[in-house]
Amino acid sequence: MLKHIKLIVPIIMTVLLASCGGGSGGGTAAPTPSTRMMTTNVLHTYATGDTIVYAVSITSTDNTGFTVNAAGVYTDIFSINSIADPYSGMMRSKVTRSGALNVGTAMSQSINNTLYFSQDAAGIHAYGDAVSGWLVTPYLARIGTLNIGVIWNSSVTYPNGDTLTATDTIVGKAVVTTLLGSFETYKVVENFTIYNAATATSLATTDVGNATYYVVPSIGASIKSLVTYTSTDSTGATTTVTRTTSINTTNIVF
16 A cells, blocks of 8 residues: 555565475366456545455565565554554554565564555555654655546655655556456556665665556555565665565455
8 A cells, every 4th residue: 555665675685595396286277257347546445444465475686696585475454543643643544564474484574564644535645654753744655536647756754764756657557367356457657766774783775666556446555566676785785676466355345
């Protein structure tokens, strides 16, 4: 939902490489599901208890050719007007994100964060997160009414020194298939630059790349996405990261 892309990706950077075998099974292929066509271009208004479960896979290759592959599942649970903004005192909404990434069969890394937002007719306004801190002024993470050709820009600095600049464009419609079924979606392309400030355990990095999101308005979020970027740390070392995310289930009626 919220496009602060770095929230999941740094998890993989501390995971050591492990390999796992794959195989294929026989049997009859499942029939292609009927496509659910969009009936609205207005974004779903989230309610407390709305839940979306995603599968995520990540490949990370550094400039020496060292590659890490990881995959896992995480869950977003929405809670509306449930937390006070420390700057204004106004009540904001939040998404509690939890799950795990697995490398092979021997290693696991947890995914835990809380993302802050508000929602109105204009769309979803991102107020930061538990990792980077609260924003005094939010950015528009997703517009409330989707139309082909719409463009919006984001530029923000977080309290911990992280920055985000991005340009999003709704380039058209596309049909995508997930475990939840096949959907007609709005295709959103984003070009972004993210600066991740140094911490006690990690170097500062600058991530430059692009993302494609496939949004179903009646769910209120992308049901599939592909993010690719190059991360350059403060020593000049580079890492190329590709992340694919796809919806598994949701309790939102669509």
